[in-house]
Amino acid sequence: MKVIYAALLVTGMAYAQNDWPTFGHDLAGTRYSTLKQIDTKNVTTLVRAWTYHMNAGAPPPVAAAPAPGSSEANDAVEGRGRGRGGRGGRGGPGGGGNNEVSPLVIDGVMYITTGARKVAALEPETGKEIWTYDVTDGAPATRGLDFWPGDRQSPASVFFGTSTGKLIALNAKTGKPIPGFGNEGIVDMKPGALNGLANSSFGVSSPPIVYKNVVITGAHVQEGPSVGAAGDTRAWDAHTGKLLWTFHSVPRPGETGSETWKGDDWKNRSGTNVWGLFTLDAERGILYMPFGEPTTDYWGGDRPGANLFGTSLVAVDALTGKLKWYFQVVHHDTWDYDLCAPPVLFDVIQKGKRIPAVGQLTKTGYVYILNRVTGEAIYGVEEKKVPVDDAIPGDPAWPTQPIPVKPPSLARNSFTRQELATVTPELNKFCTELFDSIPGGLHVNGSFTHYSTTPSVIFPSSIGGGNWNPPSFDPSLGYLFVNTMDFGSLNVMVKSADGTRYSRSGYNGNNRFWEPESNMPCNQPPWGRLFAINVNTGDIAWQTTLGITDSLPADKQKTGRPNIGGSVATAGGLVFIGATDDSRFRAFDSKTGKELWVTKIDAGAHSAPITFQGKNGKQYVVVTATGGGFLGDRSHADTIIAYALP
């Protein structure tokens, strides 16, 4: 109990443990709930309690081909499954727009953003709508929203960003915009972010994080071309929407980090944004920001240098935006290895001493465990030499990258021809022919292989390794639960027509190292894994494959699957996770990694589940499942699904 008490101190939670008050459950992003009604013994009896259809009432979809291996079983469960169509009112091919929302549950109300361009409050025990709000300009952030309890001056509110760069405050009780916030509840975030380029892309895809009376927002900006909107982090007054501070993600001359840019290369540079998730040490008032890489994402010939704060974890004072420390995970990133997963805050216990720590999952597959007050690596980090000989002309490679001593990489990070998949003769034939399709074979060059002018196989792929996958942390075990994929990119760098720059293109109509019709990777399995990291030693406590390949014979199905999404850990000894492209939702024993429960769901759940206790005393586990996304998942639905004991 002491450990749990300490965890609560760390997170500074003011809410009941039965709720799910913010994206990561707590500001520390532990995604850990003390609820234990559902446990390792009864988890197999879970039943579907309710299903919310984001597009209920929308016109039927245009005919879509059946999604392989995803829909039939759902229809059996629900009697309706897919096909509540019309995505977001745009009449897409079926099932509603993709959505990755982690719902919030506070004081008996659930809050969501939907793929149907709505924000809604639901009864958490039934999924019935209490109110809805239509977003008329763009779409609400796909990963959700945050809650603020309000005060004498302002009512309890929910805050969310939109794809068109609006920050909106709604009254949590009524769903009506807060008149005193910005312009009738809406702040236009574009002024101050566009670098004077009116047509540059600027939006918000993840929830803000609210601390005291401050609403902190990231940015969803372009990957290319080089010049565009700024990816700065900004803070706004929760009462008025007034801008409080701006952190320049690309430092201006004189600011820390500006020495990592040459000349005017920093000017109007886009990317370098927190499109993923923030966390916050409430006790110390420190905000943790996982920054993506600068534009353009695969070529840095016009930005020589380490390029801070690209692909860096940055800690600032949450009330002022003042820099405390930074840690760059990839120097001069040309792999699109954006940081995007929430930096999870926990304590490392060594020889009875408690070290305040942060754990950052990366696309490279490494997890960096740092002292969250100083930024120092708790288990050591070594600057290791990486290949430079295959960098494309005019974009010299950075000669070293920081590799943690522990834990080891949680994803395949190199490849050789000997490791081509032999899962089926057909797959082996396809992949071998693909690999040998050019004299000498596709370009591979060990860990940190560069995207070359020869078609190249890069592990991990540009979507990971890890992605924005929110890990979960069980303080009673000291285990951090992390999911990754063993998955490669297949790309070639091509010279622009005027010969001044390079950009990334696919090869043979494809940009993943897989057979694109069966979605089977060309490397030997595993293809997706779930890990428990013991943060007190830095070692892997257990690992298991995550997901199955339905099209393979039963004895060969446990390959693991490509996955994007996260987990929740509970005091019931469980880790719940969807994430995979096999349209399933699973529970694992948090102590051993044994898969205890699996159920077929309406579509791939590329999201992070939550859990809460309803007013009826029941514990619920809720997951959003809409398929689609960057894994080429052909399943599609518009569902948020709740499970409970019978």
Add this chain to the structure above:
Amino acid sequence: MRFPNLLYAPVLALCAQPQLPDGPGKETVLKACATCHEIEAVISSRRTKIGWQLSVDDMVSRGAEGSDEEMAAVVEYLTRNFGKVNVNTASARDLEKALSLSAREAQTIQAYREKNGKIKDFEELRKIPRVSGEQLQAKRSLIAFSQ
């Protein structure tokens, strides 16, 4: 055995000089997609019409801007120029055109799937009698079995 495979030549040619083919919708693609990604990344994989529709839906949920009509034009353009043909749903005429088959071969594929149900994968497609396996192999990157 390692061998230069002619199948890949057109793609490499495209890679040497990346550009969007002219035609209706080109400007809309540049406006809706190329403000966020370099265009070579947008067209780095081939998809069926439904595949492109889902991809465009996904991008809209992440911030791509444009009217419904503009997004429909984007899907049409990308399908026309960077499409795949679903051998389980395409008409014989479309199969003939997209895969450079004879009218008879295309009709054979259509008749096969009507009799035997959905064609599961490339191996099954290639085994259909009286259809050139070599031609199918040459066009493999244009062939889809779902969506």
